[in-house]
Amino acid sequence: MPKPRKQQISLIDTPYYHCTSRCVRRAYLCGKDSKTNKSYEHRRGWVEKRLIFLSQAYAIDICAYAIMSNHTHIVIKINPEKAKSWTDLEVLNRWHKLHFGTQLTKKYCKGEDMSIHLSETFNETVKCYRKRLVNVSWFMRDLNEYIARRANSEDECTGRFWEGRFGSQPLLDEAALLSCMAYVDLNPVRAKIANLPEDSEFTSAHKRIQATIKGNQPNYLLPFTGHVKAHKAAGISFQLKDYLQLIDETGKTMRDDKRGYIDENNNKILSRLSIREDNWLDLTREFETIFKGAVGAHNSLERYYYRQQYKRRPNLNQSEKLSA
Known part of the structure; x- marks a missing residue:
């Protein structure tokens, strides 16, 4: 039986979580229905606009997102200190x-x-x-219920639009966070909707790249603040250019028409994260398949399971993929 949501969210262990929602049966969130030839592509804009709106109301920051044809991926950071202020x-x-x-x-x-x-x-x-306003369940409720009502109204139907409750994965360390973000941002590349990250519309990578061209970062996404420890609480403590280069090179390796590799510039960031290079592609292709539940290095998972009083401790063997 799934654990109650309040037991899955542990700010003592991590403020970062990977949340997923999937449409029920053959319901279309976005994309094009090949049987009816009806397009639902405009709904991607609904989700993205609502997500940005909620991030400006809640004390919850958006790290990464991808809006797919029948599901969504969102990586968030809960910021309770912001709400207290x-x-x-x-x-x-x-x-x-x-x-x-x-x-x-x-x-x-x-x-x-x-x-x-x-x-x-x-x-x-x-x-x-x-x-x-710092509660993940309320955040996802205000996102999913809004989209469900609007989609049902457009489809002139009633009933369930999403498959049960949303899924959430604690991301216990920087390695888990960066690999999950890359996995999310590269969803359209894996699905062959786009060839490169800059072509992957309705993803955080696309928005970050557009903003980078203009010399800034999107104000509705948690910024990359570099490696200065003093900035760690305010953003993601890596260089934005390192992250964009990382997903670009990783994206190239996933194309059917081109054999690629992670070059030496990207190996630097993998070394800092202590991720073996031969595991990186597995992580960014099959993150959800490899990890069920909390994600992190072995020691991080042990501490999390001890605090949460888990009897079963999944992902301990898979955690080796997050360490060199």
Whole structure:
């Protein structure tokens, strides 16, 4: 039986998680139905726009994403310190972008006077909303429910659109994070939707490449901040150019018409991550097949399972692929 979501999310172990959602049966999220010849490609824009909107309301940062024909991949970072820094008014304004709130919270936002006997109720409500704005389940609910309702309305049908609850994988260290991000960004390449990362529309890699050409980084994606430790909390502690070069060279090796390899420049980053070069392609092709559940080096997994009191401890053998 799957563990409750609150037991799967452990901020003591990691703020990074890989979340996946898949359409039920033959429902189309995006793509083109070969039987009916109907195109659903416009829905990729729905998902991407909603994802960006939610990242600006929640204290949850987007590291990577890919919007495929019948499923989505999102790599996120939960940022509880960001939520703690918000004032009560900022918490309410963010929540009201997503939900109606209560009459009490609406009055507060308008600057109306509040009775003293209602202050305790108000404080509890704000506390509840603050917790929800760092909650992965609420984040995915606000993404998936919105898309399901809109798709069902367009299809003129009712019923379930997604296969049960979303999947989530804890990414326990930098090696797990970078290999999962590359796996997500290269989904269209593996699916032969695109030949190269810069052609992979509706992925974080595509957005990062577009922004890099203009000399910046997308403000709605968690930035790469280089190797300075002081910046580690604010972003991903690797150089953006290293990451883009890494997925570019990896993407070339996945093309049927071209035999490729990871060149010496990319070997540097693999060495820093302590990933064996002969394992890298396996990780970026079959991340979800290799790993079921939490992902990380052997020691990271042992600590995670001990804290979470797991009886079964999957992925310990597979964790060798994340270490040299």
